[in-house]
Amino acid sequence: MKSNPVMAIGDVAARFGLAPHVLRHWEAMGLLAPARAEGDRRRYGRDDLYRIAVILRAREAGIGLEDLRQMLTTTDPAARRELLHRHREDLVRRIAAAQAQLDLLDCALTCDHEDFSSCRHFQAMLTERVEQAAAPSAVPVGQ
Template identity: 40%
Template sequence: MKSSDGELTIGELAGAFGLATHVLRHWESVGLLHPARRVGDRRRYTDDHRFRVALIVQAKAAGLSLEQIREVVEAPDGSTRRDRLAAFLTELDERIERLRAAREMVAHAVGCPREDFLACARLREILHDCRAHEDGTARAHAREPFGGDRVGAER
């Protein structure tokens, strides 16, 4: 039941997102969420808090840590906020590429025509392509196949 003064209780706010109230309390303890006010021992939240929780939920779904989210939402201005998100966007793009490569490997293994996909030259090529760059960063796919002509019939 919504509070009569237009504010939300912690239970109402958490329930709107399918969260437990202790999650909001934790976010409060790490500086992500601050109640508008307290009435006795009860926290009260506004529609702005609903927006903040939605932002936190989506940022977590995108893979940001609570610390990263705090750095973004507590940034002094929009430009700094955008810069922090730009750095995360680069990380997210790299993660998506690694996931794409992992999916390619799993999809091949599932549909592999070999009796045992571990003996498949194409799978070995995919795994070889996942090795690290010289600078230590992972790469998802290389241009030169491992195994050369031996993989043609097994793709």
């Protein structure tokens, strides 16, 4: 790749596995601002490719397009940090939940019991959820 390639929307979309209309939507939202060439055709340079990579990574992290637009366009560093902190805390929670799910699967995979759900070790990993469900504040089954 050249140091500053100039690419058409179809080429950029294909490189990232996107439909061209997605890039147009992001542009309409103010997330992208590709240069224009003859016939008002969009031309994407290296900086645009990095911006697209940022958008995709942020989306993978669960950041909505509107929050992402605010993060990328604000001139207030404190506002940007507040949004980033909020999304970081959310991502940390989701990672912890995913890790607990992975631990549960690993436990089931390594269990020697015929029915892993009756294994004490497996059940111990679910104790917190069972206790939450059995708490008086829990909504009764069927309601």
